[in-house]
Amino acid sequence: SWGRVAASLALAFSCFWVTxxxxxxxxxxxxxxxxxxxxxxLSLGTFVGSLYWISKRYETIQKQAEKKEEDPKP
Known part of the structure; x- marks a missing residue:
């Protein structure tokens, strides 16, 4: 999953910076x-991390919108 990839990249970046x-x-x-x-x-990692965060946020907003369409409150 993307979460594991992101965690692995973060660990690799951290090791590189410690080095x-x-x-x-x-x-x-x-x-x-x-x-x-x-x-x-670091710049590339920040950019990719931002894109990942934005995509996850977009998915969450989209799911909430679909849920509201399915369950309209009276």
Whole structure:
């Protein structure tokens, strides 16, 4: 399911950022090389996460609208 995919990606992003943090203090030259990639991954992850959240919110609103059509209150 998409929830598991999102959780796996979040874990991978977290591990990558922890690696970057460790590199910042142990090997600054490697950190400088990987930082732009990390920024890109974070931006991409934020974008994909936002799209996922919007799609789930849209589904919820759509289901509520269908439920109201089926059960009109007098």
């Amino acid at each position: 970057l943090l460790v590199l910042k203090f142990t090997s600054p030259d490697q950190y400088e090389k990987l930082y732009p990639l990390g920024a890109f991954i």
